[in-house]
Amino acid sequence: MNNINLVQKYISNSQFIRFGFFLFTLSIMNLNGLKAQSTEDHSYLIKSIYEKALTDQMAYKWLYYLSEKIGGRIAGSPQNYAAIEFTHQILDTIGTDTVWNQPCQVNYWYRGKEEVARIINHPLIGTVELKVLALGGSGATPITGISGEIIEVKTLDEAKALGFKLKDKIVYFSRAFDNKHVRTFNAYGGAVDQRVFGPNVASKFGAKACIVRSMTGRLDDFPHTGVTIFEDGITPIPAIAVCTNDAEILSQLTQKGPVQVYVKTSCENRGPKQSYSVIGEIKGTEKPNEIILVGGHLDSWDVGGGAHDDGAGCVQSMDVIYLLKKIGYKPRRTIRCVLFQNEENGLAGGTEYAKVSNKNKEFHFAAIESDAGGFTPQGFSFDSDSSALKNYLPFFKTWDELLSPYDIHFDKGGSGADIGPLRSQKGILFGLKPDSQRYFDYHHTAADRINAVHPRELALGSSAMASLVYLLDLIP
Amino acid sequence: MNNINLVQKYISNSQFIRFGFFLFTLSIMNLNGLKAQSTEDHSYLIKSIYEKALTDQMAYKWLYYLSEKIGGRIAGSPQNYAAIEFTHQILDTIGTDTVWNQPCQVNYWYRGKEEVARIINHPLIGTVELKVLALGGSGATPITGISGEIIEVKTLDEAKALGFKLKDKIVYFSRAFDNKHVRTFNAYGGAVDQRVFGPNVASKFGAKACIVRSMTGRLDDFPHTGVTIFEDGITPIPAIAVCTNDAEILSQLTQKGPVQVYVKTSCENRGPKQSYSVIGEIKGTEKPNEIILVGGHLDSWDVGGGAHDDGAGCVQSMDVIYLLKKIGYKPRRTIRCVLFQNEENGLAGGTEYAKVSNKNKEFHFAAIESDAGGFTPQGFSFDSDSSALKNYLPFFKTWDELLSPYDIHFDKGGSGADIGPLRSQKGILFGLKPDSQRYFDYHHTAADRINAVHPRELALGSSAMASLVYLLDLIP
Numbered sequence: 001m002n003n004i005n006l007v008q009k010y011i012s013n014s015q016f017i018r019f020g021f022f023l024f025t026l027s028i029m030n031l032n033g034l035k036a037q038s039t040e041d042h043s044y045l046i047k048s049i050y051e052k053a054l055t056d057q058m059a060y061k062w063l064y065y066l067s068e069k070i071g072g073r074i075a076g077s078p079q080n081y082a083a084i085e086f087t088h089q090i091l092d093t094i095g096t097d098t099v100w101n102q103p104c105q106v107n108y109w110y111r112g113k114e115e116v117a118r119i120i121n122h123p124l125i126g127t128v129e130l131k132v133l134a135l136g137g138s139g140a141t142p143i144t145g146i147s148g149e150i151i152e153v154k155t156l157d158e159a160k161a162l163g164f165k166l167k168d169k170i171v172y173f174s175r176a177f178d179n180k181h182v183r184t185f186n187a188y189g190g191a192v193d194q195r196v197f198g199p200n201v202a203s204k205f206g207a208k209a210c211i212v213r214s215m216t217g218r219l220d221d222f223p224h225t226g227v228t229i230f231e232d233g234i235t236p237i238p239a240i241a242v243c244t245n246d247a248e249i250l251s252q253l254t255q256k257g258p259v260q261v262y263v264k265t266s267c268e269n270r271g272p273k274q275s276y277s278v279i280g281e282i283k284g285t286e287k288p289n290e291i292i293l294v295g296g297h298l299d300s301w302d303v304g305g306g307a308h309d310d311g312a313g314c315v316q317s318m319d320v321i322y323l324l325k326k327i328g329y330k331p332r333r334t335i336r337c338v339l340f341q342n343e344e345n346g347l348a349g350g351t352e353y354a355k356v357s358n359k360n361k362e363f364h365f366a367a368i369e370s371d372a373g374g375f376t377p378q379g380f381s382f383d384s385d386s387s388a389l390k391n392y393l394p395f396f397k398t399w400d401e402l403l404s405p406y407d408i409h410f411d412k413g414g415s416g417a418d419i420g421p422l423r424s425q426k427g428i429l430f431g432l433k434p435d436s437q438r439y440f441d442y443h444h445t446a447a448d449r450i451n452a453v454h455p456r457e458l459a460l461g462s463s464a465m466a467s468l469v470y471l472l473d474l475i476p
Numbered sequence: 477m478n479n480i481n482l483v484q485k486y487i488s489n490s491q492f493i494r495f496g497f498f499l500f501t502l503s504i505m506n507l508n509g510l511k512a513q514s515t516e517d518h519s520y521l522i523k524s525i526y527e528k529a530l531t532d533q534m535a536y537k538w539l540y541y542l543s544e545k546i547g548g549r550i551a552g553s554p555q556n557y558a559a560i561e562f563t564h565q566i567l568d569t570i571g572t573d574t575v576w577n578q579p580c581q582v583n584y585w586y587r588g589k590e591e592v593a594r595i596i597n598h599p600l601i602g603t604v605e606l607k608v609l610a611l612g613g614s615g616a617t618p619i620t621g622i623s624g625e626i627i628e629v630k631t632l633d634e635a636k637a638l639g640f641k642l643k644d645k646i647v648y649f650s651r652a653f654d655n656k657h658v659r660t661f662n663a664y665g666g667a668v669d670q671r672v673f674g675p676n677v678a679s680k681f682g683a684k685a686c687i688v689r690s691m692t693g694r695l696d697d698f699p700h701t702g703v704t705i706f707e708d709g710i711t712p713i714p715a716i717a718v719c720t721n722d723a724e725i726l727s728q729l730t731q732k733g734p735v736q737v738y739v740k741t742s743c744e745n746r747g748p749k750q751s752y753s754v755i756g757e758i759k760g761t762e763k764p765n766e767i768i769l770v771g772g773h774l775d776s777w778d779v780g781g782g783a784h785d786d787g788a789g790c791v792q793s794m795d796v797i798y799l800l801k802k803i804g805y806k807p808r809r810t811i812r813c814v815l816f817q818n819e820e821n822g823l824a825g826g827t828e829y830a831k832v833s834n835k836n837k838e839f840h841f842a843a844i845e846s847d848a849g850g851f852t853p854q855g856f857s858f859d860s861d862s863s864a865l866k867n868y869l870p871f872f873k874t875w876d877e878l879l880s881p882y883d884i885h886f887d888k889g890g891s892g893a894d895i896g897p898l899r900s901q902k903g904i905l906f907g908l909k910p911d912s913q914r915y916f917d918y919h920h921t922a923a924d925r926i927n928a929v930h931p932r933e934l935a936l937g938s939s940a941m942a943s944l945v946y947l948l949d950l951i952p
Contacts, residue, residue: 051656180527182882182936217932376852376911378883404885406658407854435852435911437932456693456913460658 042402042474046467048327050406053459053466058322059315060455062090063374066315067305067450074136074302075342076108076273083298084276087339090318091280095325096337098283101276104352106342108273109136111302112266115240117211120147120260122253130250131243133223133303133445134265135212136345137230138199138239145264146170146238148208152254156193159201167206170261173198174251176244177217177440184436185372187217188443192226199228199239209263210239213247215440221245222445225301227345238265275299277349278339280321286332292469293336293367294320297343297350297418304448308439312374312458314339316432319462320469331473333365340418343371347417354421366392366472368430368465369416373442374458375434379403380468381413388426392475399471408464430468432461518878518950522943524803526882529935529942534798535791536931538566539850542791543781543926550612550778551818552584552749559774560752563815566794567756571801572813574759577752580828582818584749585612587778588742591716593687596623596736598729606726607719608687609699609779609921610741612821613706614675614715617685621740622646622714624684628730632669635677643682646737649674650727652720653693653916660912661848663693664919668702675704675715685739686715689723691916697721698921701777703821714741751775753825754815756797762808768945769812769843770796773819773826773894780924784915788850788934790815792908795938796945807949809841816894819847823893830897842868842948844906844941845892849918850934851910855879856944857889864902868951875947884940906944908937 053059066073066083073079084101091099117130151169153159159171173194177187192215199210214224223243230236240263242250253259278298284290296313300306317337324335341349357364368380384392396410403409415429423429434457442448529535542549542559549555560577567575593606627645629635635647649670653663668691675686690700699719706712716739718726729735754774760766772789776782793813800811817825833840844856860868872886879885891905899905910933918924 050658054655054658179530179932182526182530184932376913378854407885409880409883409885437852437930437936454913456655456660460913 039402042471045327045470046402049323049466049470050463052323052326053319053463054456057455057459059319059458059462060453062315062318063307063311063453063458064450066311067307071305072302073298073300073306074109075106075275075299075345075348076270077302080275080299084278087278087298087314087318091278091321091337094318094322096280096282096321099278099280101278102353102356103274103276104341104348105272106275106346106348108270109345110268110270112140112268116145116264117240117242118262119253120262122259124253124256130246131221131223132240133225134267135195135199135225135228135239135241136301137228137236138265138267139236140266140268141209141238141264145262146208147260147262150211150250150254150259150261152251156197156201159198162205164205166202169207170209170211170263171198171202171207172211172250172254174213174247176213177215179217184217184440188215188440191215195226195241196229199237200230200234203230203234203237207237209237211261212239212241214241214244215443216244218441219244219248222447224444225303226444238263240265275341275348277341277353279336281334281336282321282324282331284331284333284335288334290333290363290365291336292333292472293338293364293419294465294469295338295340295367295418296370297341298339299342299344301344301444304446305450307448307450307453308373308442309444309448310343310371312453312461313370316370316374316458316462316465320466323462323466324469329470333473335469343418350418350421353418357422357425362425364422364425364427366428366430367415367419367422368432368468369419370432370461370465371416371418372432372436373434373439374453374461375436375438376457377408377432377434377461377464379409379411379433380430381411381415381433382428382430383413383415383423384428385423385426388428392428395471395475399468402471403464403467406464432465434461515878518947521803521946522878525799525942525946526939528799528802529795529939530932533931533935535795535934535938536929538791538794539783539787539929539934540926542787543783547781548778549774549776549782550585551582551751551775551821551824552746553778556751556775560754563754563774563790563794567754567797567813570794570798572756572758572797575754575756577754578829578832579750579752580817580824581748582751582822582824584746585821586744586746588616588744592621592740593716593718594738595729596738598735600729600732606722607697607699608716609701610743611671611675611688611701611704611715611717612777613704613712614741614743615712616742616744617714617740621738622684623736623738626687626726626730626735626737628727632673632677635674638681640681642678645683646685646687646739647674647678647683648687648726648730650689650723652689653691655693660693660916664691664916667691671702671717672705675713676706676710679706679710679713683713685713687737688715688717690717690720691919692720694917695720695724698923700920701779702920714739716741751817753817753829755812757810757812758797758800758807760807760809760811764810766809766839766841767812768809768948769814769840769895770941770945771814771816771843771894772846773817774815775818775820777820777920780922781926783924783926783929784849784918785920785924786819786847788929788937789846792846792850792934792938792941796942799938799942800945805946809949811945819894826894826897829894833898833901838901840898840901840903842904842906843891843895843898844908844944845895846908846937846941847892847894848908848912849910849915850929850937851912851914852933853884853908853910853937853940855885855887855909856906857887857891857909858904858906859889859891859899860904861899861902864904868904871947871951875944878947879940879943882940908941910937
């Protein structure tokens with residue numbers, strides 16, 4: 001449930017909160033010499049943020065460079081280091097007080113030569129190429145490839161029940177997205193266990209390789225990569241995602257009889273490397289020790305340009321700094337932009353960031369992550385330690401009033417993987433919630449490029465984030 | 477301002493309404509034998525509508541045929557009649573009780589051969605082709621074309637002030653979209669007077685021809701056609717839209733000195749024809765004389781496929797019938813799907829429909845138009861005669877509660893051109909309000925084709941409309 005209804009319900013149902021709504025008592029803000037006290041002032045300032053973002057479209061310009069000139073930037077890759085250098089330089093030129101790179105240890109997974117997979121010698125269709133991508137973390141086949149018979153399963157449980165019947169087979173996880181879900185992230189959540197844990201199960205029972213249906217609700221020709229995780233001691237077997245059109249063919253053929261498939265991959269684990277999260281901040285004038293964080297993750301998959309995932313979140317976070325500076329806003333709290341490293345296959349950046357922050361006894365008053373694509377924002381979901389949330393609830397009504405004209409609403413839900421570890425600091429965490437309908441058309445594919453992003457939609461995300469930062473900073 | 481805040485404000489500010497909100501007293505519904513009385517029942521039924529729409533995706537299938545197989549369907553054209561036949565047949569097969577074509581007189585404007593325009597013999601850039609489209613309603617050049625010097629103006633007032641200095645010139649209206657607007661329809665509203673009335677002003681003062689900058693906020697190569705209106709007695713001079721990239725070049729050149737342009741068009745007015753709006757209905761079981769209308773307009777411009785404008789609205793309205801039948805809902809009121817004729821250049825269908833309806837003493841309890849594209853819906857704007865609105869206001873709170881989980885919110889605003897004439901019947905009018913960011917990338921261009929429409933976004937529009945029809949029908 002959305003917006004203030006949710007908040008009202010949350011308040012009335014909660015065992016600990018009996019606040020009700022009261023008017024947003026506004027502190028007197030130092031804003032270009034103007035004392036912004038009234039709702040009209042706030043409304044005007046938010047309008048300025050939106051207008052600046054929509055006319056300058058800086059986020060889109062940066063995203064063009066990041067996704068097209070640098071491209072896919074998996075942690076530890078040369079592109080990854082180029083992205084660190086580029087974003088560091090940008091943050092340095094848009095008015096931050098300090099910019100630094102925070103080191104973290106990542107594991108550099110390298111795809112190697114393009115993958116090959118084909119149905120071989122099938123009595124009905126002969127030999128047919130499949131469009132596939134190796135999964136991040138998976139192993140290579142021998143240089144000559146491997147072939148074997150497919151055994152199709154729909155769930156992890158089904159695979160486990162078959163047990164050693166999987167031995168020497170190529171296990172095919174074929175469960176499709178459930179398109180009944182209105183939010184595509186729910187369909188993803190209902191299918192992605194096959195990709196993340198399927199190959200591990202297959203390997204445990206001696207399978208030669210694993211094929212997973214791509215994580216999308218569309219029928220098309222784009223295979224979707226993504227991380228797969230092997231437990232310690234379990235061999236990382238070759239594991240590939242197959243595009244949904246080919247997945248349909250495979251599923252039809254397995255109904256009719258045995259299907260032989262040839263697979264060749266040449267991925268390698270290039271071992272631990274030092275990479276970096278990139279951080280820039282504007283120091284707060286009144287409460288410098290209270291941090292309002294905006295962030296996304298700088299790494300992406302190696303195919304495509306990582307435009308929506310998560311170039312969008314990075315450039316929007318940088319845009320927040322740009323916009324607040326451009327309108328002349330002097331924040332009371334420290335505004336920090338963090339471009340986290342290695343969200344896709346390790347979360348090293350987010351984990352390290354929280355560790356360092358806790359060690360330095362920092363307090364994140366709020367953190368906002370954008371990692372759901374650069375589409376038109378529909379609002380923010382919020383998450384917080386329950387004892388902390390009560391400090392923020394009184395302000396939701398004003399936020400809703402000021403941001404609903406921009407179609408921004410609030411609901412309870414997840415925030416972001418990178419900022420998740422900050423929950424223990426007992427601030428509030430937000431996830432930007434863009435329209436999700438097109439996200440899994442591009443997610444982790446070669447199609448996640450700049451032309452899949454709309455400059456105005458991207459700018460609306462920056463604007464919503466900058467506006468929320470402003471509103472959070474107003475809290476006395 | 478959005479959703480229930482708006483409604484609350486509207487209530488408290490209104491001079492005549494002091495209702496406040498009270499709980500939605502629900503009537504006992506005949507629903508597959510089930511007596512649907514509780515919010516849970518309604519919530520379940522709305523969920524069924526969404527799930528059916530997202531899995532069957534009928535609207536998209538129909539839109540593919542309408543926009544790609546039939547294509548652009550300006551009123552009076554062969555494609556226009558094919559579209560009437562196709563949609564009539566579909567409505568006949570999805571469970572309506574009656575389908576009929578309602579005649580109306582349209583004026584068939586025919587583009588003729590492709591337009592040509594070029595900058596000629598310019599000292600800096602020589603002769604350069606311009607990407608243009610003739611405006612609907614404009615006249616033809618002589619068969620050899622015309623050439624003349626450009627005179628650039630930004631506004632109608634500026635043109636009027638120049639008066640007979642425009643004589644024998646080619647008047648160029650060059651004012652761009654103001655991209656600061658969050659809703660692109662506001663940017664359109666701020667620029668479109670140039671296209672609709674500019675050529676008429678130019679003609680009055682003896683201009684040879686008129687060029688108008690295309691109605692979009694993007695810089696690209698697609699010219700955008702659309703209607704232009706000449707007063708009685710004013711010669712319909714040749715008038716063309718130029719793509720925004722070329723518009724920028726023209727504006728740069730006119731700063732430097734005289735610019736000569738050659739234009740050739742061969743449009744003709746093929747005179748009055750009889751065309752039809754297509755209407756299908758399910759008769760209400762309890763209040764057959766109260767109509768809940770859903771509609772879009774069946775005609776489109778002749779270029780492209782009219783996929784967003786307004787194939788989307790037509791197939792969504794048909795989908796409402798399909799979905800309500802499929803979930804087994806038996807409406808108390810008459811549900812009528814109207815595919816209006818000739819919205820683009822005359823509004824003959826909408827005008828005639830209201831005339832016939834008034835003559836037959838019908839009462840439209842509510843009407844919902846979808847004519848703003850097939851993108852993810854953000855809600856509905858509502859419009860009503862003020863004395864009538866009070867009958868509906870008590871129900872907004874429940875609508876908001878039931879539909880905000882689907883990101884559907886309500887605000888006051890326009891409804892739709894075709895249903896506008898029904899306002900005098902004192903029901904309530906709604907306009908589906910989709911995300912507007914991409915709409916003017918395609919509007920009235922060759923790019924308005926099926927691949928610009930996302931099947932899930934389209935289905936969410938159908939679902940929102942069908943859900944609102946259901947909620948309206950619940951009103952005692």
